[in-house]
Amino acid sequence: MSTPASTENHPNILLRLWRDKDTRSVFIQIITMVIVFTFLGLIINNVVINLEIAGKDFSFGFLNYPAGYDITFQPFISYSPTDTHLRAAAVGILNTLLVAVSGVIIASILGFTMGVLRLSNNWLISRLVYVFLEFTRNVPVLLHILFIYSIFLYVLPVPKKAINISDTVFLTNRGFIFPSPVFEDGFGFVWIALLAAIAIVVFFVRWERKNQDATGEHYPVFSISLAILFGLPLIVFFISGAPMAWEIPALKGFNFKGGTSIKPEYIALTFALSYYTACFIAEIVRAGILAISRGQTEAALALGLLPNRSLQLVVIPQALRVIIPPLASQYLNLTKNSSLAIAIGYMDVVATVGGITLMQTGKEMETMIIVLLTYLFFSLIISAFMNWFNRRMALVER
């Protein structure tokens, strides 16, 4: 078919190269790369040109200037308006982290519970959970946040009419106020005892596993560990003469003074994000459990395992393999959704560096880069952790 004349024909060579699977894929990859890089270059070039036209320089120097604004909720590092924008950003980032971590924990507990209840044989329970799931999942999360916040504000009383629990704990619409511990000299021993208890527990768990492998004996690991963890520091605490006092909150003027206050903004945001995300987790858990065939449980029971142990040792480890990958993306969602905080005045990274700092300095590009990198960093850490966990749980083929 191929005559000498046709091989000299230029277009035909191209056509033949195109028909070759390997060269074609190389071609397509090169073209795609060029398009992607051209587009990126176009965007960056435009940013540079437009910033230049607007007469704005690109620098992060503003981070060292005094911020001038106040952040109410600063549980980790102290901050006052005379501190720098950098410190304000740090407070915001830590507040985001706090919501993300506590949200993930609460969402997991709620989600697993609801997922299991959804499969309950009790018709009423499974239907109730089902209705709650469907209602919650199909309403935007921002509305949940605003809803919970306004419930908080309107249901709980103002400080002057606070719900008073034996003159120590007060519930108001400005937060839950608890007595805060004041550590006195000698409390250091308690910390040392706690560290020692942790070491003992780690050692005990390892020994128990070995012992079980060797002899088949099984101890109630969880309750023993718990007893050591709480018991040892508690004993040391009383031996060293209880070196701790409580600072009791009291109403002075407009607000309570003293004690620790958990702000309604934090509670509303964390709670709303948690139960919203928990609904998705519940469905993932249900899917995971249903994915394990009934035969697995029957086989475990036939081997003589108690129902509890068969769930623990046979069903859940297998279900986790189905659950973990979609669970990771729910954790990522929760973290990213926490950026809605500003709607109810919780000072997270978007509200501080991406909000007030942006406004005061006019550095849109720089502040947004900080905010983006913060979320990217958190998300990558969650991804890395969940990937590691997934690998650990993966099927070990023998």
Add this chain to the structure above:
Amino acid sequence: MRALAKIALTAVAVGAMAFTATAGTLEDVKARGVLRCVVSTGIAGFAYPDSSGTWKGFDIDFCRATAAAVLGDSSKIKAITSTGKTRFTKLNSGEGDVLWRNTTITFSRDVGVKLTFVGVNYYDGQGFMVNKSLGVNSAKELDGASVCIQTGTTTELNLADFFRANNMSYEAVTIEKNSEARAAYLSGRCDIYTTDASGLAATRSTFPNPGNHKILPEIISKEPLGPAVRQGDDQWADIVRWIYNATVTAEELGVTSSNVDSMKGSNNPEILRLLGVEGSQGEELGLSKDWAYQVIKQLGNYGEIFERNIGTNTPIGLARGLNDQWNKGGLQYSPPFR
């Protein structure tokens, strides 16, 4: 590969040219036939959509005045709503042509955010609103109080400064939108609501029981509110500046929307210059001869715009105060039309 690189570079260069905003805002607006004003998401009396969806208010009327002068028709506006946070970005990115959104002129905004402020159409100051039942009579009695603030404003900084200067502590509840901040104040989450006094009056007018709340006498800051344009377009800045000046001059000279036609026959040369009967001010600005006539005919002078939207006969009920004419004890003072 070299050829490809060249093509890529050319594409980048062409794209850059296509994307870069042109300098002449006036030409852009005329070509588009619509003026895009960056306004707030809704403040009673200043900028809000009424029940039929038409934008109304003090700032909106100045936006309409701009459209009347530039396009001859005050209805040819598009309201670009923005929060306190996004307003400068919306102006600077070219999404809007002019910012009429009770924005305080400050050094950092003028210099750092690269805006050109062209006048002060409302002299304001930050105040405090409290529930009367608290029995507070002065802002100096607010030690330890919780304060609701709307974010993205100069308010946060003034508040921090005021409490620091008076050695008082407070708890700030910083919320993005007026609607949620208002709800937090009404529920008792905060003792105080703080923003510009005009904003307090506007917000109070929307409360279920406005009479239960009072605005404390202390004004803790200077808040000159005015329009802004992008830096670097001097012609456009001049246009917006003189549209505002025209409304102030018209009030000073007694020209109103009802007598503007007969005023064309006035023997006061400044009125004749203002209305475009004499002189060439319209052409020098790049506008039609009767630009200021259109503004006054369609919207009225400064006093009319003020009284219609936020004056003592409206629910907002603001007195002229600092915003009266300079010869009546206020600060509204326009350079002469000469």
